[in-house]
Amino acid sequence: MIIKEVQAKSILSSSKIFPYVINTYTGCQHQCSYCYARFIKRFTGHTEPWGEFVDVKINAPELLRREITRKHKDRVWVSGVCDPYQPQEGKYKLTRQCLEILAEHQWPVTIQTRSPLVTRDIDVLKQMSQLEVGFSIGTADDSMRKLFEPNAPSIQSRLDALAKLHEAGLYTFVMIAPILPGAEALPDLLAGKVDRVILDRMNYNHSDWVYKKYHLEQYRTDEYFDEMVATLRSSLAKFRISL
Numbered sequence: 001m002i003i004k005e006v007q008a009k010s011i012l013s014s015s016k017i018f019p020y021v022i023n024t025y026t027g028c029q030h031q032c033s034y035c036y037a038r039f040i041k042r043f044t045g046h047t048e049p050w051g052e053f054v055d056v057k058i059n060a061p062e063l064l065r066r067e068i069t070r071k072h073k074d075r076v077w078v079s080g081v082c083d084p085y086q087p088q089e090g091k092y093k094l095t096r097q098c099l100e101i102l103a104e105h106q107w108p109v110t111i112q113t114r115s116p117l118v119t120r121d122i123d124v125l126k127q128m129s130q131l132e133v134g135f136s137i138g139t140a141d142d143s144m145r146k147l148f149e150p151n152a153p154s155i156q157s158r159l160d161a162l163a164k165l166h167e168a169g170l171y172t173f174v175m176i177a178p179i180l181p182g183a184e185a186l187p188d189l190l191a192g193k194v195d196r197v198i199l200d201r202m203n204y205n206h207s208d209w210v211y212k213k214y215h216l217e218q219y220r221t222d223e224y225f226d227e228m229v230a231t232l233r234s235s236l237a238k239f240r241i242s243l
């Protein structure tokens with residue numbers, strides 16, 4: 001794993017999904033097979049495979065402190081393409097420092113991660129009035145998680161973290177995306193831990209080889225996804241979880 005400290009030119013960027021996005025890291029140690037973010041590698045100069053390098057934007061908090069005073073207040077996505085709570089955040093605390101600044105200025109924030117490390121920052125998150133904090137969880141089956149997301153935290157650790165955030169009174173959501181084999185058991189596990197669920201099929205091309213290698217092709221047909229979305233919708237309704 002190549003970890004490099006870099007000086008970013010800017011940090012509070014425009015986004016197509018939310019008005020703004022902050023990416024404190026470029027590259028992601030979670031190494032999900034389907035990762036849609038790998039396209040950014042071509043802007044980094046790295047030759048290592050995706051998942052084997054992380055650029056740490058060491059000046060992110062300093063930049064944000066400057067940029068936040070120059071931009072119109074609106075919702076910020078933390079993060080768009082590389083997990084804001086990937087392992088390096090344990091050492092660098094750049095996401096935490098950026099959240100402290102956003103809390104100080106009371107900007108609305110949407111956090112999205114696969115890591116329970118986010119619970120470290122509950123003290124900061126509780127200072128925010130328009131916060132939603134969510135996990136991406138594509139399956140309830142940790143053996144599937146190991147095939148598709150080998151270096152990401154376990155499903156149970158994400159569920160435990162969600163429960164902790166929800167108990168702290170924070171608005172929580174889960175994005176079931178991509179919908180992986182074993183997703184049908186998720187609503188039962190999410191009941192009482194989340195305010196909202198988002199379903200998204202996403203683009204699977206990068207993980208084609210995983211489906212092939214483990215003979216899982218029947219789980220990536222249109223029929224399977226249609227059936228799974230219907231099953232999930234009905235179970236989520238039973239548990240009164242909003243979509």
Ligand code: SF4
Pocket residue numbers: 028029030031032034035036037081082083114152
């Ligand atoms: S956590 Fe997100 S950014 Fe990181 S490898 Fe997985 S999909 Fe890509």
